[in-house]
Amino acid sequence: MKMTLYVAKNSIVHKSDPITKLTYCLVAAIVPYIIPNHLFAFVIMLLSISLLLLGKVFRKMIPIYILSLFLLITIVIIQGIFHPDNVTPLFMLGPITFYQEGLLIASLLIIRIINMLSAFGVVILTTQPDDLIEALVKKGMSPRIGYVIGSVLQIIPQMSSMVGTIMDAQRSRGLETEGKLSTRIKAFIPLIGPVIMNSLIATRERSIALEIRGFNSKRKKTFLRDEKEFLFGKPYQLLLILCFIGAIIWRIFQ
Amino acid sequence: MNEIKTENVSFSYDQKTIVLKDINLTLANKPTAIIGQNGAGKSTLVKLFKGLLKPTEGDIWINGKNTKEFTAAQLASHIGLVFQNPGDQIFKHKVIDEVMFGPLNIGQSREKAYQNSIEALKKVHMEKYKDENPYDLNLSQQKLVTIASILAMDPPIIIFDEPTIGQDDFGKELLKNLIRDLAAEGKLVLTIIHDMDFVAETFERTIVMNQGEVILDGPTREVFAKEDIIKLAKLDLPHVMQMAKVFGIEETVLTVDELITRLQRI
Numbered sequence: 001m002k003m004t005l006y007v008a009k010n011s012i013v014h015k016s017d018p019i020t021k022l023t024y025c026l027v028a029a030i031v032p033y034i035i036p037n038h039l040f041a042f043v044i045m046l047l048s049i050s051l052l053l054l055g056k057v058f059r060k061m062i063p064i065y066i067l068s069l070f071l072l073i074t075i076v077i078i079q080g081i082f083h084p085d086n087v088t089p090l091f092m093l094g095p096i097t098f099y100q101e102g103l104l105i106a107s108l109l110i111i112r113i114i115n116m117l118s119a120f121g122v123v124i125l126t127t128q129p130d131d132l133i134e135a136l137v138k139k140g141m142s143p144r145i146g147y148v149i150g151s152v153l154q155i156i157p158q159m160s161s162m163v164g165t166i167m168d169a170q171r172s173r174g175l176e177t178e179g180k181l182s183t184r185i186k187a188f189i190p191l192i193g194p195v196i197m198n199s200l201i202a203t204r205e206r207s208i209a210l211e212i213r214g215f216n217s218k219r220k221k222t223f224l225r226d227e228k229e230f231l232f233g234k235p236y237q238l239l240l241i242l243c244f245i246g247a248i249i250w251r252i253f254q
Numbered sequence: 255m256n257e258i259k260t261e262n263v264s265f266s267y268d269q270k271t272i273v274l275k276d277i278n279l280t281l282a283n284k285p286t287a288i289i290g291q292n293g294a295g296k297s298t299l300v301k302l303f304k305g306l307l308k309p310t311e312g313d314i315w316i317n318g319k320n321t322k323e324f325t326a327a328q329l330a331s332h333i334g335l336v337f338q339n340p341g342d343q344i345f346k347h348k349v350i351d352e353v354m355f356g357p358l359n360i361g362q363s364r365e366k367a368y369q370n371s372i373e374a375l376k377k378v379h380m381e382k383y384k385d386e387n388p389y390d391l392n393l394s395q396q397k398l399v400t401i402a403s404i405l406a407m408d409p410p411i412i413i414f415d416e417p418t419i420g421q422d423d424f425g426k427e428l429l430k431n432l433i434r435d436l437a438a439e440g441k442l443v444l445t446i447i448h449d450m451d452f453v454a455e456t457f458e459r460t461i462v463m464n465q466g467e468v469i470l471d472g473p474t475r476e477v478f479a480k481e482d483i484i485k486l487a488k489l490d491l492p493h494v495m496q497m498a499k500v501f502g503i504e505e506t507v508l509t510v511d512e513l514i515t516r517l518q519r520i
Contacts, residue, residue: 162342168306169343173403174330174359190355193345197389201341 005060007125013055017230018132019139021123023237024051027244028119032112034247038104041111048118057125064117072110079106129153134223143221147210159195166194256317256410256442257282258303258333263312265298273298275466277312285433285443287453287474290463291488296446299463300413303444305329317410331360334409338416340388340396349375349391349399350384356407367406374405377432393420401432412436414445418452430456454478454492454508462487479506 008014013021028048032041052058079102086099123132133146167177170190177187258281265274274295288296301307302314305321305328314321316333334356337343346352350371357367375381378398383391388399397420404412417429433443433456447453453460453474460477462470464487470477478484478491490496498507498516507513 165337165339165342168301168304168326169337171306171326172304172330172335172337173343173356174327174407175355176325176327176359178325190345194342197344198341 005124006128007057007060009056009126011055011126012231013051013057013122013126015230016126016232017237018123018127018135020230020232020236020240021127022132022136023240025119025123027240029116031244031247032115034251036108038108038111041108041115045111045115045118048115048122051122052118052125055122055126057121060125061118061121064121065114068113068117072113075109075113076103076106079103079109130225131228134225137221138223143215147215151206159199162198163191163195166191166198169194255282256440257315258317258411258442258444259315260302260309261313261315263302263309263314265295265302265307265310273466274302274309277468279461279468279471281442281444283437283440283442284458285437285456286445286459286461287457288444288446288461288463289448289450289453289487289489293465294463294487295466296463297415300335300415300444300446303411303413304333304335327359330356330409331407332409333411333413334404334407335413336401336404336415336417338419340393340400343400343403344388344396347387348384349380349386349388352388352399353384353403353406356403360407362407370408371402371406374402375399377405377435378402379428394422394425397421398425398428401429410440411442411444414443414447416447416449417445418447418449426452433457450490450492451494454494462489464488475506475508478508 028044032044035041049058052061080098081096081102083099083102083105085101085105088100089097090100090103091098129150133150137143137146170187171177175187175190176183177191178184258279260277260279263274263277264272266272277299288299290296298307302309302321303316305316305324305326308322316329319329319332321329344352346355350368353371353374354367357370358364362370372381372384375384378401380395380398380402383395383399388396391399397417401414401417414429414433418426421429430452433445436443445457457474459472460470460474461468462477462483469487470480470483478495481491484491491499492508494507494510494513498513501517501520503513503516505516507516
């Protein structure tokens with residue numbers, strides 16, 4: 001069973017420092033909000049997408065884009081028709097008028113969203129979660145938070161396999177889980193009940209197991225795995241942060 | 255007479271790895287144990303029996319019903335499966351409600367379901383806990399509740415998945431008697447199990463699986479006599495047989511009593 005969204009490929013993006021990628025992701029996602037300029041946001045979006053292409057993971061993003069389509073269309077409709085600044089009609093769709101001002105705002109929002117998705121895609125699709133968490137913990141993040149992130153990434157596939165077993169067990173007792181909506185609703189409690197109980201019990205057991213192995217020990221922790229060599233380390237992170245500060249300064253003096 | 259029949263059954267979860275290869279079995283009346291290493295395909299096989307999975311190739315008939323034509327829920331009144339982990343099914347706050355869930359699902363009236371559930375709980379000596387919350391019981395008691403919840407549905411074929419895990423001597427003895435009683439009632443009892451001692455003492459027929467194939471099938475006594483094949487499937491002989499070997503007894507002994515009788519003759 002696949003544990004995460006990570007796609008194993010051999011690329012320069014995969015070999016880059018996880019922290020650099022994370023910094024890029026945050027900076028690239030926020031800066032287009034600080035600098036509200038179409039062209040600028042568009043360039044950043046292209047940059048994020050080219051990183052995805054470089055990492056050979058662009059195809060994995062397509063379903064995510066499609067999923068966001070619903071939101072994007074909503075934005076176009078709402079802003080294009082109802083934005084308070086709307087004065088210049090651009091085109092008519094039947095009896096409905098779309099306005100230039102609203103559509104401009106909508107397009108900026110859309111660019112920002114696609115950019116944000118792509119930037120997060122760069123981190124999530126090309127970084128092994130373990131590498132990212134370990135890098136963050138080495139940076140001084142609390143191992144507790146590292147553990148939380150790690151377990152969140154694991155819990156989804158774990159739960160889905162648990163749900164599979166529980167569904168089998170209840171179907172074995174004659175519970176219909178397919179067909180009409182009313183049948184499905186009736187099946188909900190027998191399925192979700194054991195899922196919640198099992199999760200609670202598992203959490204308790206796991207916290208005991210962690211404590212036994214000294215998870216809360218105050219001593220400085222060592223790391224089991226050898227440090228990996230990554231490309232684009234510290235200097236690039238610094239550069240990204242400088243870009244970020246630069247954007248803020250630009251905005252203040254604007 | 256109850257019968258499971260498989261004809262050239264093969265199964266794979268994806269196209270690449272074949273989990274079961276060309277299984278041809280007829281299971282009828284004798285309590286039968288299916289043994290084999292983890293990953294040998296035992297669990298997949300019983301899920302196929304139960305209709306939870308459908309064969310990729312071949313057909314399975316449960317008392318003449320082809321599993322491909324029914325949902326697992328529809329087959330529930332014909333074949334019962336007790337899952338290994340009680341946590342996978344328990345969700346009611348009272349033992350009696352938990353046990354009645356299955357019978358009600360397959361269309362028993364409330365009175366009948368209640369009556370059957372009490373009967374079933376009596377069979378596993380759990381009737382005194384009928385108003386307890388199942389989550390307050392220990393693992394072996396929870397397991398007995400799940401067994402009762404299948405018994406109450408009164409299916410003619412019952413499969414136990416690792417019934418002895420977490421059971422003490424008392425529990426094992428109870429299970430052994432239960433399986434014998436069910437067989438005497440004319441039910442077909444199957445189990446997948448790692449506990450060779452329990453197999454030797456309880457089951458008349460044993461099927462050995464290895465890497466998706468049936469490599470040995472016959473009366474339990476004959477199966478355990480073929481030590482080389484048992485070893486090939488990476489299984490151990492029952493402890494009582496290992497002990498007999500130490501005493502230099504070559505013939506197959508399956509129970510402690512048999513061993514003692516044999517030793518007294520020496």
